[in-house]
Amino acid sequence: MKIERIYPKVFITKKGKQSIQKGHPWVYEGEIIDVQNEPVNGEIVDVFANNTYMGSGFYNANSKITVRLLSRNANDTFNEAFWKRRVQYALQYRKTVMPDDDFKCCRLIHGEADQMPGLTVDRYNQYLSVQILSLGMENIKDIILNAFYEELTSMHETIEGIYLRNDVQIRKLEGMEMEKGWYPLKGLPLPESPITEIVENGISYLVDIENGQKTGFFLDQKYNRLAIQRIAKDKSVLDCFTHTGSFGLNAAKGLAKHVHSVDISKIAIDMAIDNAKRNNLTNIDFEVVDVFELLTNLANQKCKDYDFIILDPPAFTKSRNTIKDAIRGYKEINLKAMKLLPRGGYLATCSCSHFMKEELFKDMLEDAAKDAGVQLRQIEARQQSPDHPILWNVPETNYLKFYIFQVI
Numbered sequence: 001m002k003i004e005r006i007y008p009k010v011f012i013t014k015k016g017k018q019s020i021q022k023g024h025p026w027v028y029e030g031e032i033i034d035v036q037n038e039p040v041n042g043e044i045v046d047v048f049a050n051n052t053y054m055g056s057g058f059y060n061a062n063s064k065i066t067v068r069l070l071s072r073n074a075n076d077t078f079n080e081a082f083w084k085r086r087v088q089y090a091l092q093y094r095k096t097v098m099p100d101d102d103f104k105c106c107r108l109i110h111g112e113a114d115q116m117p118g119l120t121v122d123r124y125n126q127y128l129s130v131q132i133l134s135l136g137m138e139n140i141k142d143i144i145l146n147a148f149y150e151e152l153t154s155m156h157e158t159i160e161g162i163y164l165r166n167d168v169q170i171r172k173l174e175g176m177e178m179e180k181g182w183y184p185l186k187g188l189p190l191p192e193s194p195i196t197e198i199v200e201n202g203i204s205y206l207v208d209i210e211n212g213q214k215t216g217f218f219l220d221q222k223y224n225r226l227a228i229q230r231i232a233k234d235k236s237v238l239d240c241f242t243h244t245g246s247f248g249l250n251a252a253k254g255l256a257k258h259v260h261s262v263d264i265s266k267i268a269i270d271m272a273i274d275n276a277k278r279n280n281l282t283n284i285d286f287e288v289v290d291v292f293e294l295l296t297n298l299a300n301q302k303c304k305d306y307d308f309i310i311l312d313p314p315a316f317t318k319s320r321n322t323i324k325d326a327i328r329g330y331k332e333i334n335l336k337a338m339k340l341l342p343r344g345g346y347l348a349t350c351s352c353s354h355f356m357k358e359e360l361f362k363d364m365l366e367d368a369a370k371d372a373g374v375q376l377r378q379i380e381a382r383q384q385s386p387d388h389p390i391l392w393n394v395p396e397t398n399y400l401k402f403y404i405f406q407v408i
Contacts, residue, residue, distance in 0.1 A: 007046045007056060008039035010067055017049035020069065023393025025057065025112055027067035041175060042135035044070070044078055058117065058136025062175040068117035068134055080143050087147040090114045091155070097386040105198040106387040107219050108148070113389040113397045121148065122215040124207045125196050126160040129215035130183070135174045149185055161191040163209045180210065201226045203249050204278050213243070220384040221246065221312070224402045227380055228310065228348055229254035231404070235308040235346065240291045240333070245272030247310045252276070252284040259284040262291055295336040307345040309337040315353040323355055330361070331368050338372035341407045354399035361401045376405040
């Protein structure tokens with residue numbers, strides 16, 4: 001039986017059709033041939049290739065990603081029940097892959113990977129921190145956020161507030177205002193403080209969801225930090241780009257002989273010092289310093305004080321246009337780290353940039369090892385934790401590369 005469609009129509013090119021058939025949920029402005037029935041930005045449209053229904057999604061003519069597909073099922077109705085099911089699916093998945101206490105501190109929605117484009121929801125104990133980057137999702141945020149509160153409460157999880165971290169420039173490109181603040185949940189008073197305490201891998205952290213990085217804290221390296229904790233015993237560790245100390249603290253908790261954690265941000269280092277005190281970890285110290293300069297100076301001094309070096313730099317590239325510069329930056333720090341380590345020393349290194357593809361990162365590491373005159377014995381190759389799921393048909397969801405090597 002032919003289903004009568006009620007949404008405005010967008011007709012796409014053969015290239016756009018092939019992309020959707022491969023499973024990618026985005027339709028770019030250059031792939032659109034025709035638009036019918038004058039869709040309003042933020043509303044749902046049907047996408048067609050010739051007369052073939054390809055899917056339905058949020059439309060926004062302000063964005064280069066003009067349509068973000070929500071479903072390829074022509075029977076779906078995008079009502080409140082539909083969105084509640086999406087929330088339920090996401091929570092059920094997290095309860096499986098992030099069991100027990102890990103569920104109290106994890107990502108609950110990872111945008112396209114949860115078929116909720118432009119939406120990030122992170123849980124920090126009793127608070128949810130939310131970032132909305134698509135206009136369509138902004139229009140239904142009341143349904144989504146109340147569904148989260150109701151579903152988590154029904155699971156006997158305590159949620160005392162939802163904070164909106166919509167303070168990013170990309171919202172302006174979508175035609176939305178930048179903002180941040182508490183979302184008014186019906187029947188709940190607004191929390192007095194945006195600061196909460198979380199526990200990850202047995203380590204306590206204070207998280208400021210109002211002013212912290214991204215939505216408050218980097219959750220995607222949770223199990224990678226645990227991998228560091230497991231092998232740090234009796235090591236002298238140099239923890240580079242420590243930010244608020246998470247890798248270094250895991251090494252210290254893993255009974256490292258000593259950890260020296262460094263970062264260029266004094267604010268981050270001050271928070272890292274507080275985190276160390278909170279956990280009574282005395283085998284770690286901190287320094288505000290430019291990591292590139294530090295590694296250069298240590299290499300010039302032929303320093304051999306460290307037998308374990310951790311490199312967790314910020315993304316060196318956020319576009320395809322700067323990949324070559326990024327490769328040079330990654331190679332510089334990895335080459336110097338390899339030279340600093342004694343034979344038999346350990347190196348943990350990563351990249352959080354989607355544009356730095358895994359093969360590019362591996363090639364860079366091979367080049368650095370060759371120039372350093374060492375071989376890399378791989379201990380672990382890891383990615384982001386499973387609360388940040390990877391859809392194989394959406395490469396943008398696959399961004400974190402993490403390796404641990406022994407240098408021989």
